[in-house]
Amino acid sequence: MRAASIGLLLGLLAVTPAAAYDANDPANCNGIGWDDARPLTVAKVSGQARINFVKSPYDDDFKAAGCPAMTDACRKKAYLVSDDLVLVGKTSGEFTCVSYQAPRARSQSWTTGWLPSAALTKVAPMAAPAPADWIGSWEHPGGGLTIRTAGGGRLRIEGDQVVPAGRDLHNGSLGATAEPKGGVVAFVDDGTTPFERPNAGDECRVRLQRVGPSLLVEDNNDCGGAGVSFTGLYHRK
Template sequence: MRAAWLGLLNLFALNLLAVSAASAYDATDPANCTGIGWDDARPLTVARVTGQPRVNFVKSPYDDDFKAASCPVPTEACRKKSYLVSDDWVLVGRTRGNFTCVTYQPPRTKSQTWARGWLPRAALAPVAPMAAPTLSDWTGSWVHPGGQLTIKAAGGGRLRIEGDQVVPAGRDLNNGSIAATAQPKGGVIAFVEDGTTPFEQPNGADECRVRLQRIGALLLVEDNNDCGGAGVSFTGLYHRR
């Protein structure tokens, strides 16, 4: 009987430790890389992995069941098994010391799976957006896992942008759509909702805010996660169909 009670007490203690560790998680902890974020004042940027055949991701403190408290630092203990290879393109988030928080999606993948984590800053080279895209550089049908965008000329130097995105949610689907008319400015198309509200003067919270950039042969799209249902985002690198 005593052994049984000790077993129960040990199990209770383990559960209590697990709950305490989970409750210690803080998504806003600057040491945790949770992916890119939206910034009203700064367009999203892209970088290319350089310098090595493989570059391993680096852990955040919450990795390994919250046993990586010292990470991210350049030690073997903080090194993940997952990696990217030279010439992979990533979406760039914030930096911390010698590391940059990035988000990666394999090109032309059919799934909507993303990889997020710290990478050494020295292994990343900025990829500059197209300097002065013409209207024809924007127009066309652009595809991305789960959705697509169509951009057409709308007269007067403006463009009509329409798109849909679908995200699996258990046995259901969450979806979102955008439909706006906007004019490129400084190599960026930026709009709120249908484009009638100036991007610099949003009406309030819960508005769909979108920015587009041409980078290489790709279209970079970013939104503020208010353009559809739960988990729906148009953010990513799109290929021309």
């Protein structure tokens, strides 16, 4: 089977005493996270036809204490294949914590886990994208972005994201004007607040990069309702 969602993990956490789970344990892979100082990076799976995810200690009902490790006991059934793209998080020994989403997924379903660092090749972003490299309509599971010129070298970014929540929907929206700098478009809320200013709390902070044919978007999870995030690799319509 290909990489599945992390619903099983969430179910385990719901029935396990909180004291048994340490989110700060460096051996646990909890996803990519947000860093005000550093943009996300992307890596490509390479070297083998199939690369299995590796367990964290909380897997197997918190009975995988010796993981991550290159052992059969730590190998998950879920796997990726050569040329799959992942978002890169922290490292632990010879492993890298990654988040993966199928490029044509219909919903925001992510697989998060350890992969051997040796099986990953960093994908460099465009160093100096031209205006035409940004402009267009970009798709992502649950929503998308539209980017157009706004004059003076600036771009106008607008987007919406919707996440089903039982019988309800959680949504978020972006509407900002910002100027690319060093190959990155970074903005806070509507773009009038300098991104370099320290986070004042409850701000929607967003970064965009062009990586290969994709648009890499990341946010700090404060751009919409509960569970709403614009983070991911977008594809032109």
